[in-house]
Amino acid sequence: MQTAQRVISDYRRRRLIVCILFTTLVFVLTLTIKFITERQLNEQRLLHFSERAVSTVETLLAPFDMLFQDALPLMVLPCENVQRTLREHTARVPTVRSISLVKNGIIYCSSVFGSTDYNIQTMHPRLPTPTPLLLLSIDRLINKGSPILISWRPVPTHSNDGVIQVINLSMLAGFIQYTDVPWIDKTILNIADSHFEYTHGIVNTIEVSADQVRQDIFSEHYPFSITTVGPSATILALNNLPSQLPLAIVLSLLAGTCAWFMTAKRMSFFHEIHMGLAAREFEVYCQPLIHADSGECVGIELLLRWHNPRQGNISPDGFIPLAEQLNLIVPLTCFVLRETVKYLDQLPKMNGFHISLNVAARHFKNGAIIEDLSRYWFPAHPQQILILELTERDALPQVSHQVVRDLHHSGVRLAIDDFGTGHSSLAYLETLSPDILKIDKSFTAAIGTDAVNSKVTDMIIALGHRLNIELIAEGVETPEQADFLRKQGVSLLQGYLYAKPMPLTQFPYWLENHDMVISRQKTADIT
Ligand code: C2E
Numbered sequence: 001m002q003t004a005q006r007v008i009s010d011y012r013r014r015r016l017i018v019c020i021l022f023t024t025l026v027f028v029l030t031l032t033i034k035f036i037t038e039r040q041l042n043e044q045r046l047l048h049f050s051e052r053a054v055s056t057v058e059t060l061l062a063p064f065d066m067l068f069q070d071a072l073p074l075m076v077l078p079c080e081n082v083q084r085t086l087r088e089h090t091a092r093v094p095t096v097r098s099i100s101l102v103k104n105g106i107i108y109c110s111s112v113f114g115s116t117d118y119n120i121q122t123m124h125p126r127l128p129t130p131t132p133l134l135l136l137s138i139d140r141l142i143n144k145g146s147p148i149l150i151s152w153r154p155v156p157t158h159s160n161d162g163v164i165q166v167i168n169l170s171m172l173a174g175f176i177q178y179t180d181v182p183w184i185d186k187t188i189l190n191i192a193d194s195h196f197e198y199t200h201g202i203v204n205t206i207e208v209s210a211d212q213v214r215q216d217i218f219s220e221h222y223p224f225s226i227t228t229v230g231p232s233a234t235i236l237a238l239n240n241l242p243s244q245l246p247l248a249i250v251l252s253l254l255a256g257t258c259a260w261f262m263t264a265k266r267m268s269f270f271h272e273i274h275m276g277l278a279a280r281e282f283e284v285y286c287q288p289l290i291h292a293d294s295g296e297c298v299g300i301e302l303l304l305r306w307h308n309p310r311q312g313n314i315s316p317d318g319f320i321p322l323a324e325q326l327n328l329i330v331p332l333t334c335f336v337l338r339e340t341v342k343y344l345d346q347l348p349k350m351n352g353f354h355i356s357l358n359v360a361a362r363h364f365k366n367g368a369i370i371e372d373l374s375r376y377w378f379p380a381h382p383q384q385i386l387i388l389e390l391t392e393r394d395a396l397p398q399v400s401h402q403v404v405r406d407l408h409h410s411g412v413r414l415a416i417d418d419f420g421t422g423h424s425s426l427a428y429l430e431t432l433s434p435d436i437l438k439i440d441k442s443f444t445a446a447i448g449t450d451a452v453n454s455k456v457t458d459m460i461i462a463l464g465h466r467l468n469i470e471l472i473a474e475g476v477e478t479p480e481q482a483d484f485l486r487k488q489g490v491s492l493l494q495g496y497l498y499a500k501p502m503p504l505t506q507f508p509y510w511l512e513n514h515d516m517v518i519s520r521q522k523t524a525d526i527t
């Protein structure tokens with residue numbers, strides 16, 4: 001059987017486990033959510049950056065169309081007449097380094113050099129082509145060795161004639177490179193098979209290490225793409241996790257505290273008793289009261305049992321004091337009353353058969369016990385006599401004289417339970433005017449010993465006789481104790497010597513057997 005302390009510490013342990021689990025769950029969840037959102041954010045940042053880089057390059061390339069359209073009519077004029085205009089065009093767009101006019105594959109006029117006769121292939125071996133072309137190259141004429149972007153636009157009908165525009169790539173790079181963001185290691189502009197990487201110039205291959213990821217975004221309007229290379233969004237998010245620890249700790253502690261308060265009621269003994277009542281885990285037992293002289297069973301004491309499937313059987317000494325503390329003793333007593341009333345027909349109806357109910361003193365407060373008896377007991381018109389046994393666990397002042405008087409008028413008998421063990425037994429005598437004193441089993445056990453308790457037993461018995469109060473001795477375990485008590489004039493005996501507490505439903509069978517034994521004894525005594 002479970003004791004109160006074990007049951008309560010079990011609850012506290014389970015509650016603690018639930019709260020720790022909940023705290024851990026919130027901690028892990030917070031970090032997971034932070035990790036997922038951070039990873040998504042990193043992916044979005046990278047995408048957003050690449051798209052912006054593409055649109056920046058597109059914006060820079062846009063004036064090429066306009067400049068080409070402006071330069072085309074100039075091709076019919078001699079270079080001396082158009083050089084100035086070409087310079088003006090160049091000055092209009094800061095990223096454009098030069099504009100050159102080409103005829104029969106020869107650069108014959110340049111915004112920088114004026115009249116020239118360079119073969120166009122000195123700029124790039126792939127030129128000229130019949131279709132417009134963008135090329136990454138190295139400047140071989142002006143700022144030698146610096147990376148440039150060449151835009152070749154042929155005249156529609158003569159593929160060897162056209163306009164060459166050169167963009168200063170180091171300026172372009174400034175627009176697309178963000179050096180100080182952790183999610184990008186390098187940004188590369190790809191045109192055909194050539195790649196331009198800021199700080200590295202034109203490179204043949206894009207190098208991506210094992211812990212880096214590469215993303216390519218293609219322009220929809222021009223033949224280029226932007227490649228970004230950087231740490232994977234997952235690794236970045238993982239690296240960022242330690243900075244989320246304080247938030248996760250605060251949130252999980254908050255959640256744990258909330259869980260602790262929220263489980264206070266649900267995971268408590270209070271809740272457990274309620275559940276037990278609803279699930280009919282309680283059962284009414286009874287223990288026979290034996291007439292000391294005749295040996296006949298003249299009553300029973302109702303005792304509650306709790307078959308708790310979660311905790312095992314819990315002894316009344318475990319749950320009754322707690323139920324009293326938690327204000328749940330009244331519903332439990334009402335349960336005993338209802339169950340007993342249901343079973344009244346099966347119990348002996350002979351005159352004076354006692355049914356003894358343990359009642360907490362607080363049940364007497366404001367006459368609540370009378371209300372409950374009026375609801376459950378009196379309407380059944382029982383022929384048996386009801387005894388209310390009061391223990392001194394509760395404070396005495398809660399028992400009012402009026403309630404005591406009303407109970408006496410209703411034929412209910414009052415007993416002081418465990419008499420002599422509490423500190424106010426004698427005061428109780430006055431307040432309750434009891435009909436019965438129940439000698440506690442600790443005093444019964446002392447009979448025949450040298451213990452001080454054995455003297456107290458004598459005194460209680462003497463007191464009972466003196467005040468003309470009936471005596472019941474509980475915890476009678478040996479024939480010697482029974483003999484002593486009988487000789488001392490204790491009228492009713494209760495204890496394992498006669499029967500252990502049994503389910504109320506089994507009592508009629510026990511009684512039948514007991515009556516047979518008694519009548520056999522009587523017959524034997526006569527003969
Ligand atoms: P109690 O009212 O003093 O009940 C007598 C206790 O002594 C019972 O324990 C009974 O089983 C035990 N007992 C009976 N004969 C012997 C014996 O010969 N030897 C020994 N060693 N013990 C014996 P139980 O049923 O465990 O109940 C313990 C206490 O719990 C009761 O003490 C009573 O104060 C309380 N209780 C039990 N049922 C109820 C109830 O329905 N309402 C209230 N308010 N209290 C109850």
Ligand code: CA
Pocket residue numbers: 301358389417
């Ligand atoms: Ca009792």
Ligand code: CA
Pocket residue numbers: 417418440441474
């Ligand atoms: Ca007792």
